[in-house]
Amino acid sequence: MQARIRSIRWEADHILGFRLEPLRGSHFPAFTAGAHIDVTLQPGMKRSYSLLNNPSQQDVYEIGVQLDPESRGGSQHIHEHWRTGQVIEVSEPRNLFPLKEDARHSILIAGGIGITPMLSMMARLESLGRSWEMHYAVRSRNRAAFLERLEGLHNVQVTIDDEPETPRLDLKALIASAPADSHVYCCGPAGMLTAFREHGGPLGDRMHYEYFSADTELARDGGYTLQLKRSGKVIEVASGESMLDALLGAGVDVGFACFEGVCGSCRVPVVDGVPDHRDQFLTQAERDANNAVMACCSGARTTSLTLDL
Numbered sequence: 001m002q003a004r005i006r007s008i009r010w011e012a013d014h015i016l017g018f019r020l021e022p023l024r025g026s027h028f029p030a031f032t033a034g035a036h037i038d039v040t041l042q043p044g045m046k047r048s049y050s051l052l053n054n055p056s057q058q059d060v061y062e063i064g065v066q067l068d069p070e071s072r073g074g075s076q077h078i079h080e081h082w083r084t085g086q087v088i089e090v091s092e093p094r095n096l097f098p099l100k101e102d103a104r105h106s107i108l109i110a111g112g113i114g115i116t117p118m119l120s121m122m123a124r125l126e127s128l129g130r131s132w133e134m135h136y137a138v139r140s141r142n143r144a145a146f147l148e149r150l151e152g153l154h155n156v157q158v159t160i161d162d163e164p165e166t167p168r169l170d171l172k173a174l175i176a177s178a179p180a181d182s183h184v185y186c187c188g189p190a191g192m193l194t195a196f197r198e199h200g201g202p203l204g205d206r207m208h209y210e211y212f213s214a215d216t217e218l219a220r221d222g223g224y225t226l227q228l229k230r231s232g233k234v235i236e237v238a239s240g241e242s243m244l245d246a247l248l249g250a251g252v253d254v255g256f257a258c259f260e261g262v263c264g265s266c267r268v269p270v271v272d273g274v275p276d277h278r279d280q281f282l283t284q285a286e287r288d289a290n291n292a293v294m295a296c297c298s299g300a301r302t303t304s305l306t307l308d309l
């Protein structure tokens with residue numbers, strides 16, 4: 001669907017906030033806290049961004065976009081080309097990071113631009129009158145986006161790395177002291193997520209996290225064959241291309257959005273062979289089941305992979 005860029009706001013160094021409004025009608029499709037939309041930047045280039053506004057606001061989608069120095073064109077394109085009034089193509093919202101709305105207490109942990117889904121969760125929990133707390137860590141004050149939305153909230157702790165007088169974020173202690181029935185959410189850079197997953201094991205299904213960028217190298221070595229069970233196609237994955245490149249190049253319809261193994265859009269069923277998983281999306285149990293692969297970033301450990309396509 002189409003949306004118009006209503007306004008663009010500087011939120012912090014290298015971070016812009018965008019308010020989008022529906023091009024037709026007065027409402028966007030409803031979304032739930034933690035959801036994201038995919039934006040189409042040009043043919044074949046989509047990126048996913050968390051919706052950061054209150055889900056009760058159906059006349060606006062708000063996203064925050066950080067200019068990534070390692071950008072493969074996504075955030076750079078947005079920062080350089082998006083203008084107020086411009087019409088852009090966006091997907092309907094999808095939620096891969098849902099909020100457990102009836103939890104007795106929720107702990108929201110954000111690092112850097114990982115604050116965006118937490119803002120929506122915070123707004124939702126506040127609307128519901130639920131108990132929650134937020135811990136937001138940033139490197140420096142000028143890189144702390146959306147700080148003014150958190151000002152005056154007694155249950156928000158902001159850690160600014162280069163301001164030692166601000167409270168330090170101790171993930172291990174925070175998780176260890178989480179009330180027994182609380183749900184704990186984390187979105188931030190790879191290092192933070194790794195620590196969260198390491199310490200969060202005892203939380204079980206009360207641990208929730210979302211990556212916003214990959215921390216592993218994408219598989220681009222090629223040298224294996226894709227056998228498509230349903231169509232009968234046989235596709236060689238060449239050196240330098242991804243499994244997704246090879247599938248799309250052969251005219252196979254596969255979804256995609258982030259190209260980094262974090263959004264789940266390019267999941268493809270595996271029938272035979274062993275993938276070389278490089279994503280952040282599949283759980284260890286799903287990897288062990290050996291029945292799915294994220295085509296944008298993963299490769300093959302066997303000379304051939306049979307996919308249910």
Ligand code: FES
Binds near residue numbers: 256258262279295296
């Ligand atoms: S496109 Fe997002 S996980 Fe592959």
